[in-house]
Amino acid sequence: MNAISLDATDCRILAVLQNEGRISNLDLAERISLSPSACLRRLRLLEEQGVVEHYRACLNREILGFEMEAFVQVSMRNDQENWHEQFAGALRDWPEVVGAYVVTGETHYLLRVLAHNLKHYSDFVLNKLYKAPGVMDIRSNIVLQTLKVEAGVPVDLLSQKAGKSLAV
Known part of the structure; x- marks a missing residue:
């Protein structure tokens, strides 16, 4: 495994992306208080390092007939x-x-x-x-009832390690 270093800004980028994968770079930069070019540079690096693997839409299974x-x-x-x-x-x-x-x-x-x-x-x-x-x-x-579904990674726990090396 390669070790990478994520800081608090990287963690904020990941938290926003995980909830709003279609957010524009301009809106993302504004949300995390970075310039658009710096935000895009960080995002591309996170993608290149494999931290962000891909983007997808979450579909409503019940509306689509999977009861x-x-x-x-x-x-x-x-x-x-x-x-x-x-x-x-x-x-x-x-x-x-x-x-x-x-x-x-x-x-x-x-x-x-x-x-x-x-x-x-x-x-x-x-x-x-x-x-x-x-x-x-x-x-x-x-399954009778779904109480919680989190498809992503608990980014809040990453911020506790911000600045330390994380294995990827």
């Missing part, structure tokens, strides 16, 4: 050769899986799955997930 969200724990049979690679390859082709993590604990994977409704979710589990090579057990946790 169901589930966190799914998947346990695998370890006796099958290349079970991890096969499963990782299969889940990349499933659009319903919007997040996939290798985890510690009793299961191997935690998946975040979006579906239009219960029938769509059931079809996904029965026709894709259970048929994946090596899948031994599936445990679904259906």
Whole structure:
């Protein structure tokens, strides 16, 4: 890992960008009290260093018809050769899986799955997930209510380290 140094101004830039990715450079510079050229120079450096990876829009899943969200724990049979690679390859082709993590604990994977409704979710589990090579057990946790979603990084915690080297 390369170490970079972020100061308080960099942290303010990141905090604003994380909440308002479409903000113009002029508005961003004004918000953080920098000249537009200095702000753009800092932003380009943050992009070049890989701190800012990309920009995206947050879509409202319910308005788009994805009424169901589930966190799914998947346990695998370890006796099958290349079970991890096969499963990782299969889940990349499933659009319903919007997040996939290798985890510690009793299961191997935690998946975040979006579906239009219960029938769509059931079809996904029965026709894709259970048929994946090596899948031994599936445990679904259906989301009843979302209390907090933060897709970004807690930039406030970075400001505590401002001026110190951060690994990237």
